[in-house]
Amino acid sequence: MKSDGLAIELRGLRKVYTRGKKTTVALDGLDLEVRRGEVFGLLGQNGAGKTTTVEICEGLTQQTAGEARILGRCWRTGMDQEIRARIGVCLQETRFFEKQTVRETLQLFAACQGRGCSVDDALALVSLQEKADARQSQLSGGQRQRLAVALAMLGEPELLFLDEPTTGLDPQSRRQLWDVLRAYQRRGSTVLLTTHYMEEAQVLCDRIGIVDHGKLIALGSPQELIRSLGADTVVEFSVGDVNALDEGAMRQLPGVQSCEIRGGKVTLTVALVHTTVPPLLAWLAQRGAELLELATRHATLEDVFVARTGRHLREEESA
Amino acid sequence: MNMPAVFAVAKLSFREFFRQPEAVFWTYGFPLLMTIVLGFTFRPAAPPLIRVAVVASADAAALCAVLAKNPRLAVAVLDAATADQSLARGRIQALVRGPSGDLTVRADPMRPDAELARLQIERALRGGDWQGPHQEAEDRPGARYIDFLVPGLVGLNLLGAGMWGIGFNLTEYRSKKLLRRLFVTPLRRSEFLLGFLLSRLTLLIPESVVILAFGMLCWDVPFRGSMVAASAILIVAALSFVGLGILVASRARTVEGVAGLMNLCQLPMWLLGGSFFSTEHLDGALGAVAAAMPLTQCNNALRDLMLEPKGLADVAYPLCFLSGFAALSFTLALRLFRWT
Ligand SMILES: Nc1ncnc2c1ncn2[C@@H]1O[C@H](COP(=O)(O)OP(=O)(O)OP(=O)(O)O)[C@@H](O)[C@H]1O
Ligand SMILES: [Mg+2]
Numbered sequence: 001m002k003s004d005g006l007a008i009e010l011r012g013l014r015k016v017y018t019r020g021k022k023t024t025v026a027l028d029g030l031d032l033e034v035r036r037g038e039v040f041g042l043l044g045q046n047g048a049g050k051t052t053t054v055e056i057c058e059g060l061t062q063q064t065a066g067e068a069r070i071l072g073r074c075w076r077t078g079m080d081q082e083i084r085a086r087i088g089v090c091l092q093e094t095r096f097f098e099k100q101t102v103r104e105t106l107q108l109f110a111a112c113q114g115r116g117c118s119v120d121d122a123l124a125l126v127s128l129q130e131k132a133d134a135r136q137s138q139l140s141g142g143q144r145q146r147l148a149v150a151l152a153m154l155g156e157p158e159l160l161f162l163d164e165p166t167t168g169l170d171p172q173s174r175r176q177l178w179d180v181l182r183a184y185q186r187r188g189s190t191v192l193l194t195t196h197y198m199e200e201a202q203v204l205c206d207r208i209g210i211v212d213h214g215k216l217i218a219l220g221s222p223q224e225l226i227r228s229l230g231a232d233t234v235v236e237f238s239v240g241d242v243n244a245l246d247e248g249a250m251r252q253l254p255g256v257q258s259c260e261i262r263g264g265k266v267t268l269t270v271a272l273v274h275t276t277v278p279p280l281l282a283w284l285a286q287r288g289a290e291l292l293e294l295a296t297r298h299a300t301l302e303d304v305f306v307a308r309t310g311r312h313l314r315e316e317e318s319a
Numbered sequence: 320m321n322m323p324a325v326f327a328v329a330k331l332s333f334r335e336f337f338r339q340p341e342a343v344f345w346t347y348g349f350p351l352l353m354t355i356v357l358g359f360t361f362r363p364a365a366p367p368l369i370r371v372a373v374v375a376s377a378d379a380a381a382l383c384a385v386l387a388k389n390p391r392l393a394v395a396v397l398d399a400a401t402a403d404q405s406l407a408r409g410r411i412q413a414l415v416r417g418p419s420g421d422l423t424v425r426a427d428p429m430r431p432d433a434e435l436a437r438l439q440i441e442r443a444l445r446g447g448d449w450q451g452p453h454q455e456a457e458d459r460p461g462a463r464y465i466d467f468l469v470p471g472l473v474g475l476n477l478l479g480a481g482m483w484g485i486g487f488n489l490t491e492y493r494s495k496k497l498l499r500r501l502f503v504t505p506l507r508r509s510e511f512l513l514g515f516l517l518s519r520l521t522l523l524i525p526e527s528v529v530i531l532a533f534g535m536l537c538w539d540v541p542f543r544g545s546m547v548a549a550s551a552i553l554i555v556a557a558l559s560f561v562g563l564g565i566l567v568a569s570r571a572r573t574v575e576g577v578a579g580l581m582n583l584c585q586l587p588m589w590l591l592g593g594s595f596f597s598t599e600h601l602d603g604a605l606g607a608v609a610a611a612m613p614l615t616q617c618n619n620a621l622r623d624l625m626l627e628p629k630g631l632a633d634v635a636y637p638l639c640f641l642s643g644f645a646a647l648s649f650t651l652a653l654r655l656f657r658w659t
Pocket of ligand 2 (some may be wrong): 050051052094
C-alpha cells in the first residue's frame with residue numbers, strides 16, 4: 001500500500017470555527033505527509049494553524065472537511081482506542097490536577113496508557129527527579145512543560161505530537177530534549193513538532209513544513225529550504241541615514257536575491273559575497289552613505305521563514 | 320476494562336478531595352453539624368410554646384388571664400395592626416379578637432401549628448381544669464420525630480454529597496481543560512467515570528454510617544431491621560445520586576451552569592423526598608412525582624429497616640428501583656459525557 005511509509009497523511013484539511021456570525025478559517029486546504037521515522041517540524045506565525053493541525057491529528061478537534069490518516073487510520077471510525085494507544089501527546093497548553101504530585105500524575109497517566117516505560121525513567125528523561133514529590137502548584141513553568149513532555153513519552157508511542165515542547169525551557173533543558181528526541185527517533189519512532197525556535201527546527205528536524213494562513217507554503221529539509229532562497233549568504237549592514245537607501249536599486253546589484261530594510265538595518269541575501277560586496281560598497285560611497293557596520297553570515301532557516309511568511313508573501317498578495 | 324486505570328482515577332479523585340480541607344469540611348463536617356443541630360432541635364423535650372396574641376380591647380386583659388391558664392400558650396396583648404402583622408409574619412400562630420361573648424380566633428388553617436393553636440385556645444376557654452380525654456405523650460424510641468428525621472437526613476446527605484461532590488468536580492475539570500489531556504490517552508469514558516464513582520462511593524458510605532451511629536448513640540434512634548439490607552440500600556442510593564450527578568455534569572461547561580442544574584434536581588427532592596415530613600400519603604400527580612424520586616425510595620426504605628423489624632425482602636422494591644435508577648443514569652451519562 002502506498003501510504004504504508006506514512007505516519008500522518010493529511011489531504012485538503014479545512015477547519016472553520018464558527019461562533020455566531022463570526023467565522024474563522026483556521027485551516028484552508030492543508031496537505032501534508034509525515035513519513036515514518038522522521039522528525040517533522042511545523043513552523044508558522046502565531047495563528048497560522050499549527051495547533052489546529054496537530055489537534056486534528058490527535059483526534060481532539062474534528063476537521064470541517066478533508067481527510068486525516070494517522071498511522072493509516074482515521075479518527076471516529078471505531079479505531080480511536082487503537083490510535084490513542086500508539087500516540088503520545090504534548091499539548092501547547094497542558095493543565096494538570098493541581099493537588100497531585102509529579103510522580104502521582106505520571107502514575108495516573110501510566111495506568112491510562114497501560115504500557116511503556118517506568119515512571120522513574122520518565123522522570124529521568126526530563127531531569128525532574130528532584131521534583132518528583134512536589135505538587136503541580138509548586139512547579140515552575142518550565143518544570144510543568146517538562147512534565148508534559150515526560151507524559152507524552154510515557155507510553156513509548158510510535159508517533160509523538162509535541163506542540164511547542166520547548167517553549168519556556170532553559171537552554172540546557174532544551175538541548176537535553178533534543179537529545180532525547182533523537183534517541184527516540186533512532187528507535188524508529190516518528191515525531192511531529194511545532195516550534196518558534198528556528199535553530200531548533202534546523203538542528204532537530206529532518207523535514208520542515210511552513211504553515212501560513214492555514215496552508216502549507218513550503219516543505220523540505222532545512223537545507224533544501226535554505227537553498228530554495230537561491231542564495232545562501234546574508235549580508236547585513238547599517239548606514240548613517242537609512243532613508244537615503246532604496247530597496248529597488250539594491251536589488252539590482254549583482255547577485256542580490258532579496259533585500260529587506262528593518263530597524264535601520266539592511267539585510268541582503270546574496271549568492272556569492274565577493275560578487276556583491278565590492279559593487280555594494282561602491283554604490284554606497286557614490287550615494288555618500290556612511291557605513292557603520294557590515295557583516296556576512298550563512299543564511300539560516302530564519303531567513304527562509306522571514307522570506308516566506310513576511311514581506312514577500314504580502315507583496316505577492318497586494319500585487 | 321483497564322482496571323488499573325480505573326483505580327488510578329479513583330485514587331486521583333480521592334487525593335484531590337482529601338487535599339482540600341474545605342471540601343472535606345463541607346462533605347463530612349457540615350452534614351454532621353446539620354444533623355446535630357436538627358437533632359437537638361427535635362429531641363424529646365418540653366413541647367414548644369404556642370404564641371398567641373389578644374387584640375387590644377376593654378376586656379383584653381381578662382381574656383389574657385383566661386388563656387394564660389393553659390401552660391402551652393404564651394399570650395400577649397397587641398393592638399390590631401401589630402397583631403395582624405405578627406400573624407402575617409408568622410411570629411404568632413393565632414390571634415384572638417373580643418368581645419369576650421363572641422370570640423374570633425384567626426389563623427391560617429394551612430399551617431399545621433395553627434390548628435394546634437386553635438385547639439389549645441379552645442382548651443383554655445373551656446376552663447383551666449378541663450383536660451378532655453387523657454393525654455399520652457408519644458416518647459417511645461422509634462416513634463418520635465427524631466427517629467423519623469435521622470434516616471431522612473442520611474438520605475438527604477447522600478443526595479447532596481453524592482451529586483455535588485462529583486458534578487462539581489467533573490465540571491470544574493472540564494472547564495479548566497484538565498480533561499483534554501486525559502482524553503488523548505486510551506482511557507475510556509467508562510473507566511474514567513467508574514473510577515470517579517468508586518472514589519465517591521467509598522467516601523459516601525462511611526459518612527452515612529457516621530450520621531446513623533450518631534443518632535443511635537445520642538438519641539437512642541433504634542435499628543430494628545436488617546443491617547445488611549440497609550447497607551444494600553445505602554449503596555444503591557449512593558450510586559443513584561452519584562449517577563445523577565454525573566448525568567447532570569456530563570455536558571455542563573461552567574461551574575455556575577452545573578450548580579443551577581443541580582439545584583433544579585435537588586430542590587424538588589428536598590420538598591417531596593420525605594426527609595422532613597412523610598410524603599407517603601400524597602396521592603395524585605404529586606404523589607406520583609414523590610414516588611418517582613430516588614430520595615423518597617431511599618428514605619422510606621431506610622425508615623422501614625430502622626423503625627420496623629424488616630428485612631431484605633421487604634425493601635425489594637426500593638432496592639430494584641434504586642438499582643434501576645443508578646443503571647439508567649450511569650448509562651445516559653456515559654452516552655452524553657463530553658471531555659471538552
Ligand atoms: N476554539 C477556537 N475558536 C475560534 N477560533 C479559533 C479557535 N482555536 C483557534 N482558533 C483560530 O484559528 C487560527 C489558528 O489557530 P492555531 O491555534 O492553530 O494557531 P497556531 O499556529 O498554533 O498559533 P500559535 O503559534 O500562536 O500557537 C487562529 O486564527 C485562531 O484565532
Ligand atoms: Mg499553537
